[in-house]
Amino acid sequence: MNFDIVLKIDGKDIPMNDFVKKILIGMITGAVGTLRDVNENWKSIDISIKP
Numbered sequence: 001m002n003f004d005i006v007l008k009i010d011g012k013d014i015p016m017n018d019f020v021k022k023i024l025i026g027m028i029t030g031a032v033g034t035l036r037d038v039n040e041n042w043k044s045i046d047i048s049i050k051p
Contacts, residue, residue: 003025003029005021005024005025005028007024028045028047029045032045
């Protein structure tokens with residue numbers, strides 16, 4: 001599966017190279033894949049982190 005990831009901080013797009021994108025995608029999809037009640041055929045993941 002081909003993934004796309006966008007990082008925005010305070011509304012500003014943060015550029016990432018392919019290596020960083022692969023790391024973030026791997027961490028997020030790996031963590032989500034271990035959660036109960038998550039359909040393995042999910043279409044998108046939205047994460048918001050606020051202090």
